[in-house]
Each structure stands twice: as C-alpha cells, then as structure tokens.
Amino acid sequence: MRDLRSLLRGRRDGPAAGLHRSHRDAVRLWGTPWARFGLVLLVAGWALVPQFVTDDFWLSVLNYAGIAAVAALGLNLLTGYTGQISLGHAVFLGVGAYAAAQIGEGGDIPIVVWLPAAALIGGLVGAIIGPFALRLRGNYLVIVTLGLVFIAEHVFRNLKDITGGNTGTPVSASPSIGSFDVTDLSFAGQSYSREQGWFWLIWAIVALTALMTKNIVRTRPGRAIQAIRDRDLAAEVVGIEIGRHKIWVFAISSAFAAAAGALYGSYQEYVSPDEWNLFLSIQYIAIIIVGGVGTVFGTILGALFIGALPSVIEEYSDSIPGVAAKAGDSGISVYSLNQAIFGVLIVAFLLLEPRGLAAIWLRVKTYFRTWPFRY
Amino acid sequence: MSEFLELSFAGIALGSRYALVALGFVIIFRATGVINFAHGGLMLLGAYFAYALIATGMPFALAVVLAMLGTAAFGATVERVALRPLVGRPVYAAIMVTVGLLFIMEQLATTIWGHNALTLGDPWGLDTVTAGDVVMPVKDLWTIGLAALALAAFFVLLRYTRIGVAMRATAADPEAALAQGISAGRITAVSWAIAAALATVAGVTFAAGPNALSPGLSTVALIAFPAMILGGMDSPGGAVVGGLIIGLVQSLTAGYQEDVLPWAGENVHHVMPFVVMILILLVRPYGLFGTREVRRI
Numbered sequence: 001m002r003d004l005r006s007l008l009r010g011r012r013d014g015p016a017a018g019l020h021r022s023h024r025d026a027v028r029l030w031g032t033p034w035a036r037f038g039l040v041l042l043v044a045g046w047a048l049v050p051q052f053v054t055d056d057f058w059l060s061v062l063n064y065a066g067i068a069a070v071a072a073l074g075l076n077l078l079t080g081y082t083g084q085i086s087l088g089h090a091v092f093l094g095v096g097a098y099a100a101a102q103i104g105e106g107g108d109i110p111i112v113v114w115l116p117a118a119a120l121i122g123g124l125v126g127a128i129i130g131p132f133a134l135r136l137r138g139n140y141l142v143i144v145t146l147g148l149v150f151i152a153e154h155v156f157r158n159l160k161d162i163t164g165g166n167t168g169t170p171v172s173a174s175p176s177i178g179s180f181d182v183t184d185l186s187f188a189g190q191s192y193s194r195e196q197g198w199f200w201l202i203w204a205i206v207a208l209t210a211l212m213t214k215n216i217v218r219t220r221p222g223r224a225i226q227a228i229r230d231r232d233l234a235a236e237v238v239g240i241e242i243g244r245h246k247i248w249v250f251a252i253s254s255a256f257a258a259a260a261g262a263l264y265g266s267y268q269e270y271v272s273p274d275e276w277n278l279f280l281s282i283q284y285i286a287i288i289i290v291g292g293v294g295t296v297f298g299t300i301l302g303a304l305f306i307g308a309l310p311s312v313i314e315e316y317s318d319s320i321p322g323v324a325a326k327a328g329d330s331g332i333s334v335y336s337l338n339q340a341i342f343g344v345l346i347v348a349f350l351l352l353e354p355r356g357l358a359a360i361w362l363r364v365k366t367y368f369r370t371w372p373f374r375y
Numbered sequence: 376m377s378e379f380l381e382l383s384f385a386g387i388a389l390g391s392r393y394a395l396v397a398l399g400f401v402i403i404f405r406a407t408g409v410i411n412f413a414h415g416g417l418m419l420l421g422a423y424f425a426y427a428l429i430a431t432g433m434p435f436a437l438a439v440v441l442a443m444l445g446t447a448a449f450g451a452t453v454e455r456v457a458l459r460p461l462v463g464r465p466v467y468a469a470i471m472v473t474v475g476l477l478f479i480m481e482q483l484a485t486t487i488w489g490h491n492a493l494t495l496g497d498p499w500g501l502d503t504v505t506a507g508d509v510v511m512p513v514k515d516l517w518t519i520g521l522a523a524l525a526l527a528a529f530f531v532l533l534r535y536t537r538i539g540v541a542m543r544a545t546a547a548d549p550e551a552a553l554a555q556g557i558s559a560g561r562i563t564a565v566s567w568a569i570a571a572a573l574a575t576v577a578g579v580t581f582a583a584g585p586n587a588l589s590p591g592l593s594t595v596a597l598i599a600f601p602a603m604i605l606g607g608m609d610s611p612g613g614a615v616v617g618g619l620i621i622g623l624v625q626s627l628t629a630g631y632q633e634d635v636l637p638w639a640g641e642n643v644h645h646v647m648p649f650v651v652m653i654l655i656l657l658v659r660p661y662g663l664f665g666t667r668e669v670r671r672i
Contacts, residue, residue, distance in 0.1 A: 033532040063654050070671075079467070083467060084467075085467050085470060085471065087474075129548075132653055132656060132657065133656070136656070136660050139410060139466060139467065139470060140409065140656065140660070141468060142467075143410065143600060143604060143652070143656075144652075144653060144656065146648075146649075147600075147601070147649030147650075147652050147653055148595060150645070150649050150652075151646045151649050151650065153646075154640060154642070154643065154645065154646045155640075157640070157641075158640030158641070159641075241607065258571075279478075282474060282478065285471060285474065286475075289471060316470055328421065332482070333485075333486075334488055336457060336482045336485050337482075339478045339481065339482050340478060340479055340482035340483070340486075342475070343475040343476065343477070343479035343482070344475070344479060345475075346471055346472065346475030346478075347457055347472050347476060347479070350461070350468050350471055350472050350475070351457065351460055351461070351472070354464070354468065366591030369659045
C-alpha cells in the first residue's frame with residue numbers, strides 16, 4: 001500500500017491517498033466501499049466473461065494471459081518488491097511443466113495434488129540455485145540466471161527420461177478432481193467447452209496468487225524485502241538478514257513460475273525444451289515493466305496486454321502494413337515484430353513511464369476522486 | 376599431441392574473440408556500472424555494417440575500419456538516447472533497457488538483412504598453414520593478430536592518453552573525477568563508442584571464413600559473459616585472460632568430451648562457459664583480477 005500511495009504524484013497523505021487512522025486500516029485489502037464494489041465487479045467479470053466470449057481463439061488468448069499472470073506475479077515479487085532481476089524465470093516454468101508431466105501422468109491424479117507439488121518442486125529448485133547468486137551484493141542474480149537458462153536448456157534436452165529430449169513430452173496431468181473435470185463442465189442443463197472451463201480455473205488461480213502476493217507484501221518479511229529493494233545497506237543496519245530474505249523470495253517466485261509452468265503444460269498437453277528460452281524470460285520482464293513494477297494490479301494488467309499481443313498480431317498480421325503474414329513475403333516477420341515490440345515496450349516504458357500502466361490508471365483514478373480539485 | 380595443440384590453438388583463437396567482447400562489457404561496466412546486454416546487438420550490427428560495405432565492392436580492411444567507426448557512432452547515439460536519461464535511477468532499470476535494446480537490434484538486423492547466412496568475403500577463406508603436424512586456419516591466425524592489435528591499442532589509449540586517464544579516474548572514483556572537471560557524460564559516450572568498435576572487430580572475426588554471418592551471432596556475446604565474470608567485472612586485463620580461458624575450455628571440452636565426460640550429453644561445450652562462471656562465483660565472486668568489493672552477505 002505504501003507503494004500505491006507514493007504513486008499518487010508523490011503525495012503520501014491527504015484526501016487523494018485516503019486517510020488511514022491505524023496500521024490495520026492502512027494495510028486493509030478492500031478498505032473503501034469503492035474497492036469492495038470493484039471486487040464485486042471483478043468476480044462478476046470472472047463468472048460472466050466465458051458466457052459472452054465463447055470464441056475458442058479469444059478464450060485461449062485470455063487463458064494464456066492468465067497463466068502468464070501467475071508466473072509474472074512471482075517475478076514481480078522478486079523484481080518489483082525485492083529489486084533483483086532474474087533472466088531465468090522461464091527455466092522454472094519448465095521445471096513446473098515437467099514436474100506436472102511426471103506427477104500427473106495418466107490423468108488420474110487430482111489437480112489439488114499435482115499443481116502444489118509442481119510448485120513445491122520449483123520452489124525447492126529455486127532454493128537450491130538462489131544461494132549461488134543471492135549471497136552476493138549487486139546484480140549477480142541476472143548473470144547467474146542467464147547462465148541458468150543455457151545450462152537448464154542443455155539439461156532439458158539431455159534428461160530424456162523426464163523431458164523427452166528435443167522432441168518434448170506429452171503432459172497428461174488433467175485439471176480434475178475425481179470425476180469433476182473443468183474441461184467438461186455442465187451446470188443447470190448447460191454444458192461448457194474446454195476453453196471456458198479452463199478460463200474459470202486459470203483466472204481463479206490468478207486471483208489466488210494475487211491474494212497470496214498481496215498478503216506476502218503486507219507482512220513483516222514482506223516489508224523487509226521492500227526495505228532491501230529500497231536500500232540494502234539501510235535494511236541490513238536495521239537488522240534485516242538480506243541473504244536469507246532474498247533466497248526465500250527467489251524460492252517463492254520460482255514456485256509461482258513452476259505452478260504457471262504446470263498449468264501451461266496441462267493446458268496445452270505437450271511441452272518441448274524449445275519453449276523455456278531467454279525470450280520467454282524477457283516476456284515476463286516486459287510484463288512487469290509494462291504493467292507496473294511492484295504492483296499486483298499492474299502485473300495482471302501487463303500480463304493481459306503482453307500475453308495477448310503476440311496472438312493479436314498473429315491474427316491480424318494480414319492487415320498490418322509492412323508485416324509479412326506468410327514466409328517468403330517481404331517485410332518484417334510476425335516473430336521478429338513480436339520480439340522487436342517487446343524490446344521497444346521495455347525501453348519506452350522504462351524511459352517514459354517507469355511505473356507502467358498501473359501508474360496511468362492511478363492518475364486517472366486520482367483525477368476523478370479529487371475532482372474538481374486538481375492536486 | 377597434435378590434436379591437443381590444434382584444439383588449443385582453436386581455443387586461443389576463439390578466446391581472443393571472447394576477449395574482445397568481454398573487454399567491451401568491462402569498459403561499459405567500469406564507466407557506468409551497467410551490465411550491457413545490448414553488446415551482442417552492437418556486435419551483430421557491426422558485422423552487418425561491414426558486410427554491407429564489402430558488398431559495395433570496398434576493400435575488406437577499409438570496410439572493417441569504416442564499420443568500426445559507424446558502429447562506434449551508433450553505440451554512442453544509443454547511449455545518449457536510451458541510457459543517459461536513466462542516470463540516477465536504479466541500476467536495474469538501465470540493465471533492463473539494455474536487454475530491450477538487444478531485442479530491438481537483433482530484429483533490426485534480421486529485418487534488414489534476413490535470416491540467411493551471408494559470407495563476409497574476407498580474404499582468408501578456408502586457407503590453412505601447417506607447422507609440424509599442426510594445421511592452423513589462416514583466419515584464426517589473423518583473428519589472434521587483430522585481437523592482439525585491438526587490445527594493445529586500447530591499453531595504450533587507457534594508459535597514455537588524456538581520455539584514457541580520465542576513463543581510469545572515473546572508474547576509480549566517479550565523484551572525485553567529476554570534481555576534477557572530467558565530464559562523466561563524455562566518458563560514458565566514449566566508453567560506448569570504444570566498446571562498439573571492439574564489438575565490430577569481434578563480430579567480423581566471428582563471421583569470417585566458413586562460419587558466415589547470421590542473426591544468431593548475437594548469442595555469442597552472451598557466452599562472453601562468463602569471460603567477464605572470470606576475469607573480474609571491472610578489470611580490462613582480466614577480461615582478456617578470462618576470454619582466453621573460456622575459449623580454451625570450450626574448445627578442449629568440444630574435443631575431448633566424448634572420452635572424458637560422455638554422460639554430460641551432446642554439445643555440452645556450449646554451456647561449459649556458464650558452468651565455469653558459476654564455479655568461479657562460488658570461490659572468487661570478484662573474479663581473478665577484479666576489485667574485492669563484492670561481499671558475501
């Protein structure tokens with residue numbers, strides 16, 4: 001909340017930021033009637049979107065964006081709240097996907113088992129790798145995780161029993177508990193498609209991870225990691241053990257990524273080692289930068305924006321001038337355009353709007369909340 | 376024995392290319408404290424500039440020199456436009472910007488010149504010379520010579536010229552350097568220009584001969600990261616030593632892996648530099664020659 005308030009044009013108090021009479025009041029999640037109204041709207045949106053958007057293509061875009069949001073919330077804890085950059089986030093998605101493939105093999109194991117188990121394995125791998133980089137002051141994590149991307153790709157390609165080698169492995173872990181399967185829902189005489197069922201599942205998990213993130217950052221260790229981000233020396237002076245805190249954040253961030261990877265594997269039923277590359281990691285960095293570093297709401301916004309962008313470009317590549325829709329056409333290829341756009345978005349947002357889309361939204365909100373006064 | 380010598384020679388040739396790239400990382404790190412992920416993009420663009428000039432029928436040497444100047448100007452411009460505004464903001468923002476720039480530069484090159492492998496038309500081609508029973512490609516001899524020349528020129532610049540002294544002063548203590556009237560902005564711009572020029576030489580030597588030039592070249596710069604860490608992030612001499620070690624490790628692993636490490640999987644030599652890097656971070660996080668500023672917490 002400290003972050004949200006400081007975003008309001010640097011003002012920390014006053015009517016724009018809301019008046020807090022106690023600490024309990026300040027850390028409350030849904031503190032105002034408007035916020036509670038927003039919550040109702042979000043839940044209604046979650047329930048109703050698949051009723052109106054029935055097209056499989058658009059639902060799949062939203063589903064991939066939701067999976068990206070789960071992973072990006074993890075990266076946001078690490079980068080946004082603790083100030084550590086990781087280029088290895090994609091690796092943990094891979095770990096999660098392979099863990100889900102192994103544990104949920106055959107499709108009989110319920111999702112409440114394989115999803116947490118995949119997250120746990122991802123977290124453990126993170127806890128093992130973290131100390132290599134995080135016990136050093138400075139930006140060593142970015143270098144170690146860069147190495148991790150390449151080493152892990154090598155391992156994924158050669159650990160053929162688990163990963164299927166270069167060709168990849170089918171993931172048969174199914175999103176079901178016993179006979180209740182979200183891919184085959186029927187309710188009150190109406191049956192729903194696979195994509196609709198997945199939408200409800202994925203976005204419920206997004207809400208759950210968002211709530212977890214919110215709760216983590218408003219606890220004592222959560223404030224400790226933000227102190228490390230703001231000034232590690234000062235944090236150490238007030239008695240925060242920097243190394244230990246950075247390592248648990250890395251483990252949790254990896255666990256989120258692994259959960260997203262498990263969902264990703266189960267959703268597309270097949271994964272190959274080509275997917276967990278540097279570009280995927282960069283995509284998550286783009287998500288949190290575009291959305292808003294250090295905000296939960298912004299991360300989800302960024303995931304929707306960045307997650308949907310490649311599909312939208314792919315879909316409309318015929319009508320964008322200068323884009324080669326098919327191989328052999330002149331102009332920039334869709335793949336190249338996507339990569340270049342991510343690059344441009346990262347640079348442009350960092351230079352022009354470092355707090356991301358969330359800051360724009362907050363400015364709009366503040367304008368209306370304080371209207372007709374402009375301060 | 377001759378196999379070992381040939382592999383070692385190839386390793387030194389590869390390592391001297393890594394040294395050029397790693398030195399570029401170190402120069403920019405010393406001036407700004409930023410790990411420059413866009414370096415691979417500069418290397419790629421430098422090599423393509425050289426290709427474009429050679430394609431017009433220009434002599435090879437002249438084309439490379441002009442490409443170095445062009446890339447240097449490009450590097451300094453990128454710094455001015457995209458990184459200067461971030462001075463005073465957290466370092467991680469600048470690092471992320473260089474990551475974004477890498478993707479922009481890669482796609483710029485791909486869009487202009489395409490995915491196909493292009494031959495640079497260098498004068499060395501596939502020629503080899505034989506000393507005893509060791510066969511050495513002529514292009515590797517030239518690579519080692521050119522790298523040595525470029526590195527010597529840089530160290531002379533750093534040691535004896537006014538701008539070199541200013542660069543060392545800024546690296547040692549930015550605020551004291553500023554107080555002496557050294558323009559930090561100018562040092563940063565010059566650092567980027569020098570790094571970009573060195574990247575061009577590296578790019579051209581990587582793309583020479585049978586390797587040919589394709590957009591995948593920029594990933595090579597990422598393999599030079601371990602060289603920088605091994606040598607010490609702020610030590611130019613360390614970058615050269617680190618580059619040579621990484622080159623040797625990679626070449627020897629590629630040659631002997633089947634006998635020594637058969638369980639490690641195919642192409643393990645591609646990731647060996649990163650394994651070396653993680654090992655060095657465990658025992659000597661500041662590298663072989665870096666400042667012992669790095670501290671465990």
